[in-house]
Amino acid sequence: MAEPYDPQQIEPRWQEFWARERFAAADTAGEKGLYMLMMFPYPSGDLHVGHGRNYILGDCLFRMFLMQGRKVLNPMGWDAFGLPAENAAIRRNIHPREWTIGNIGRMKDQFRRWGILYDWGKEITSCEPEYYRWNQWLFNRMLEKGLAYRGKSPVNWCPSCRTVLANEQVVSGECERCGTLVEQRDLEQWFLRITAYADRLLEGLDRLPDWPEKVKVMQRNWIGRSEGCDLRFRVEGVEEPLTVFTTRVDTIYGATFVALAPEHPLVERFRSTAPDADFGEFVDGLRNQTRLQRESEGGEKEGRFTGAWAVNPFSGERIPIWVANFVLMEYGSGAIMSVPAHDERDFAFATRYGLPIRVVIAGPGMGEGTVLSEAYSGPGRVVSSGPFNGLASQEAIPRMGAFAQEKGFGTGRVRYRLRDWLISRQRYWGTPIPVVYCKNDGIVPVPDDQLPVVLPTDIEFGKVEGNPLARSASFVATTCPKCQGAARRETDTMDTFVDSSWYYARFINPHVHDAMLDEGRVRRWMPVHLYIGGVEHAILHLMYARFVYKVLADFGLVPGDEPFSVLFNQGMIVGKSSVTGRLEKMSKSKGNVVAPDALIARYGADTERVYTLFMGPPEKEAEWTDEGVLGAHRFLQRVWALQDAVADAAGRAGEGSANERLRIATHRSVKRVHTDLERYHPNTAIAAMMELVNAIGETQQEAGEGALREAYETLLKLLHPFAPHVTEELWRLTGHEGSLLRAGWPTFDAALLARQRVTLAVQVNGKLRATVEVEPGLDPDAAAAAAREAAAKWLEGKEVVKVVHVPDRMVSLVVKG
RNA sequence: GCCGGAGUGGCGAAAUGGCAGACGCACGGGACUUAAAAUCCCGGGUCCGAAAGGGCGUGAGGGUUCGAAUCCCUCCUCCGGCACCA
Numbered sequence: 001m002a003e004p005y006d007p008q009q010i011e012p013r014w015q016e017f018w019a020r021e022r023f024a025a026a027d028t029a030g031e032k033g034l035y036m037l038m039m040f041p042y043p044s045g046d047l048h049v050g051h052g053r054n055y056i057l058g059d060c061l062f063r064m065f066l067m068q069g070r071k072v073l074n075p076m077g078w079d080a081f082g083l084p085a086e087n088a089a090i091r092r093n094i095h096p097r098e099w100t101i102g103n104i105g106r107m108k109d110q111f112r113r114w115g116i117l118y119d120w121g122k123e124i125t126s127c128e129p130e131y132y133r134w135n136q137w138l139f140n141r142m143l144e145k146g147l148a149y150r151g152k153s154p155v156n157w158c159p160s161c162r163t164v165l166a167n168e169q170v171v172s173g174e175c176e177r178c179g180t181l182v183e184q185r186d187l188e189q190w191f192l193r194i195t196a197y198a199d200r201l202l203e204g205l206d207r208l209p210d211w212p213e214k215v216k217v218m219q220r221n222w223i224g225r226s227e228g229c230d231l232r233f234r235v236e237g238v239e240e241p242l243t244v245f246t247t248r249v250d251t252i253y254g255a256t257f258v259a260l261a262p263e264h265p266l267v268e269r270f271r272s273t274a275p276d277a278d279f280g281e282f283v284d285g286l287r288n289q290t291r292l293q294r295e296s297e298g299g300e301k302e303g304r305f306t307g308a309w310a311v312n313p314f315s316g317e318r319i320p321i322w323v324a325n326f327v328l329m330e331y332g333s334g335a336i337m338s339v340p341a342h343d344e345r346d347f348a349f350a351t352r353y354g355l356p357i358r359v360v361i362a363g364p365g366m367g368e369g370t371v372l373s374e375a376y377s378g379p380g381r382v383v384s385s386g387p388f389n390g391l392a393s394q395e396a397i398p399r400m401g402a403f404a405q406e407k408g409f410g411t412g413r414v415r416y417r418l419r420d421w422l423i424s425r426q427r428y429w430g431t432p433i434p435v436v437y438c439k440n441d442g443i444v445p446v447p448d449d450q451l452p453v454v455l456p457t458d459i460e461f462g463k464v465e466g467n468p469l470a471r472s473a474s475f476v477a478t479t480c481p482k483c484q485g486a487a488r489r490e491t492d493t494m495d496t497f498v499d500s501s502w503y504y505a506r507f508i509n510p511h512v513h514d515a516m517l518d519e520g521r522v523r524r525w526m527p528v529h530l531y532i533g534g535v536e537h538a539i540l541h542l543m544y545a546r547f548v549y550k551v552l553a554d555f556g557l558v559p560g561d562e563p564f565s566v567l568f569n570q571g572m573i574v575g576k577s578s579v580t581g582r583l584e585k586m587s588k589s590k591g592n593v594v595a596p597d598a599l600i601a602r603y604g605a606d607t608e609r610v611y612t613l614f615m616g617p618p619e620k621e622a623e624w625t626d627e628g629v630l631g632a633h634r635f636l637q638r639v640w641a642l643q644d645a646v647a648d649a650a651g652r653a654g655e656g657s658a659n660e661r662l663r664i665a666t667h668r669s670v671k672r673v674h675t676d677l678e679r680y681h682p683n684t685a686i687a688a689m690m691e692l693v694n695a696i697g698e699t700q701q702e703a704g705e706g707a708l709r710e711a712y713e714t715l716l717k718l719l720h721p722f723a724p725h726v727t728e729e730l731w732r733l734t735g736h737e738g739s740l741l742r743a744g745w746p747t748f749d750a751a752l753l754a755r756q757r758v759t760l761a762v763q764v765n766g767k768l769r770a771t772v773e774v775e776p777g778l779d780p781d782a783a784a785a786a787a788r789e790a791a792a793k794w795l796e797g798k799e800v801v802k803v804v805h806v807p808d809r810m811v812s813l814v815v816k817g
Numbered sequence: 818g819c820c821g822g823a824g825u826g827g828c829g830a831a832a833u834g835g836c837a838g839a840c841g842c843a844c845g846g847g848a849c850u851u852a853a854a855a856u857c858c859c860g861g862g863u864c865c866g867a868a869a870g871g872g873c874g875u876g877a878g879g880g881u882u883c884g885a886a887u888c889c890c891u892c893c894u895c896c897g898g899c900a901c902c903a
Binding site for chain 2: 213214217218220221222224226228244245246247248259301324325326327328330331332335336337338339343344345346348415416417535538539614615616617620621622623625627628630631632634635637641683684686687688689690691694697759760761762763764765766767768771801802803804806809810812813814
């Protein structure tokens with residue numbers, strides 16, 4: 001009898017062995033291999049079982065690749081800048097760096113205890129100057145190309161995080177990180193010109209067939225490309241024309257007013273002349289509202305007449321200019337031509353304020369005089385539009401656009417919802433933006449040879465409002481690189497998404513000191529073949545990374561122009577919350593965190609791994625249950641116990657049919673595990689191995705040593721990526737030396753699988769009536785004969801008019817009478 | 818509102834045009850045990866039937882097909898994303 005299965009005793013030993021033997025080390029100087037990567041984590045400290053999913057799946061695939069003898073780069077690092085470290089500094093008076101490094105140590109240890117292998121020789125920590133200096137270097141390059149710029153605009157301010165945020169980091173009016181309502185502030189900030197890459201970001205998605213459709217759709221929506229034209233309206237009494245953006249020039253004869261955003265510069269000119277006494281108050285009220293407030297007020301459309309008139313450039317008609325709460329300064333030109341008949345919002349506004357509604361697009365069943373009860377925004381025939389009458393709206397759009405262009409009051413224009421990427425943050429724990437402000441020379445970049453601009457350490461946290469960096473005298477006071485005069489350093493730091501926008505390329509050459517990237521290596525190893533991470537980064541990280549990669553490609557530093565060939569999004573692990581009683585993402589506040597430590601102490605890391613991979617398809621959300629863990633543990637117990645079955649069969653030839661049955665089961669499992677892993681379905685791969693365990697159990701009395709050994713050893717190999725510790729141990733116990741990682745990945749004998757008898761389903765008129773066991777590869781006539789015999793009782797007195805034969809699967813008989 | 822995804826036993830799920838429910842959990846019965854735990858064996862979609870066998874069954878309704886969980890149309894519900902974007 002074997003010793004009892006004791007993961008406590010087994011697991012640490014193998015973890016040490018794998019580290020010592022450096023199985024995960026990949027030489028990127030040599031020839032190209034497969035590059036797989038899991039999104040590097042923020043080192044927040046403790047990991048729970050929900051975090052494990054991503055890493056366990058990655059490790060499972062990695063180990064299979066290693067067993068297949070492939071060369072694989074599988075690195076790990078730390079997205080180490082960010083607010084939690086600074087908040088910890090304020091609360092607990094510990095330096096952010098110290099806090100971060102401590103957490104990294106704990107997380108690395110957790111990875112080790114999960115049995116997860118990484119090439120730690122290539123570890124990256126983004127808060128170290130040797131890493132972030134290249135953020136600064138890249139910033140300088142982008143500054144040279146005009147891709148980085150300083151600009152003033154209304155920006156999102158999170159009062160709790162005390163910093164501005166990029167648009168992508170505001171989720172329905174709230175800070176993505178802390179949930180606080182963001183405010184609008186007019187500030188001068190640093191931006192990266194991601195909008196210059198909008199079309200390429202869009203077009204690149206079409207060349208990513210192995211990305212989830214969902215992510216691509218989200219990015220497309222976020223970029224929000226729309227084609228239309230800018231039209232210039234003359235405003236009575238005003239010199240400069242007013243530009244509006246529209247995608248529906250075809251409706252312009254139906255424009256009965258023009259609407260301006262409250263922030264539109266033209267509004268100021270009408271402040272004193274507008275007819276309503278509360279005009280100024282109204283405008284100021286809107287300007288002080290947050291975006292969310294403005295939208296939340298029941299979607300109620302509100303506005304005021306400015307007292308001014310615009311002239312429709314097509315018809316020459318005078319139409320009033322209004323200020324309206326539903327017009328956004330951030331989009332288009334902050335001014336629209338309003339066509340109530342054909343736009344839902346304009347319709348609501350016109351109805352409320354008694355403005356005319358004029359049909360100019362006749363949809364099905366509509367004519368010139370039709371009175372609408374709601375806006376019609378579909379296509380139709382152009383009416384009441386002078387020379388354009390009778391055109392189909394689809395046709396009128398280009399025709400009328402061209403007309404406007406010809407006459408000089410219109411220009412074809414593509415607009416995007418996407419805004420430039422605001423990267424300045426008024427916080428300490430990030431990459432210093434490498435510029436200085438000089439009285440003589442203005443904004444001066446810090447020259448490359450003076451990089452990195454290192455974060456100072458003489459910092460006091462938490463005492464006063466504002467960026468602690470700005471209070472570091474030694475940091476702020478500097479000299480101008482141009483004139484050597486006194487100058488002031490920029491104290492804003494970069495958004496941490498800058499760090500993660502290119503780290504994947506640095507992993508290939510983390511120790512190059514005189515360049516951001518080693519061109520030769522990067523050229524061989526990029527793009528990342530398989531990128532695994534959570535869907536929460538569908539827009540943020542993944543779009544920034546695609547943008548920066550394209551910039552790097554334009555600088556000639558990287559090959560191609562997409563960084564990640566295959567993207568795999570794992571789903572969340574959720575647990576029943578003791579607070580809300582519902583299934584929620586694991587978090588301390590929800591009281592549903594399962595810590596790996598106790599689990600590993602009781603059942604072992606292999607059990608956690610098998611359960612995590614067995615829960616369901618990894619792209620789906622899955623609920624953690626203690627009973628499920630038990631099932632995974634039982635499975636490993638059975639595998640452990642089966643070593644006796646092999647030992648007991650020593651010297652036994654066994655019974656032929658049992659041997660054959662077991663061998664077929666073995667090879668079928670090899671085939672299934674392999675194909676299931678290839679399509680990222682570890683759950684069904686485990687099911688296949690469970691079936692093999694059952695098959696070994698059923699035949700262990702009759703089968704011979706050869707078949708049992710083959711079955712068991714194959715099982716150990718197949719199971720190794722899932723449960724690495726116990727399989728290594730069993731591999732030794734069954735008399736082998738070395739590691740399963742070097743034992744090769746099993747292949748299956750197709751000829752053997754082709755020999756197994758098959759069960760044909762027999763259908764009569766589409767209903768299953770019988771099954772019949774036959775030799776594989778039966779020809780249609782023989783199959784039909786077997787089917788007729790099996791279903792004889794259903795064919796009595798009937799005529800078979802058609803036979804459908806699906807080889808080795810079924811025969812369908814169609815009968816009449 | 819728009820876009821995307823999903824809906825299958827008591828539960829997690831499998832099957833992507835060919836025997837629905839593999840595999841596991843929970844449950845029921847049995848063996849072992851003084852007993853329990855652990856382990857092992859057997860049984861579970863549902864209805865009729867003692868059984869053999871049959872009817873029904875993959876959110877609802879319709880369609881295509883010899884054959885549909887799978888393809889098409891209409892609708893319902895849930896989840897996710899975007900949302901006054903001109």
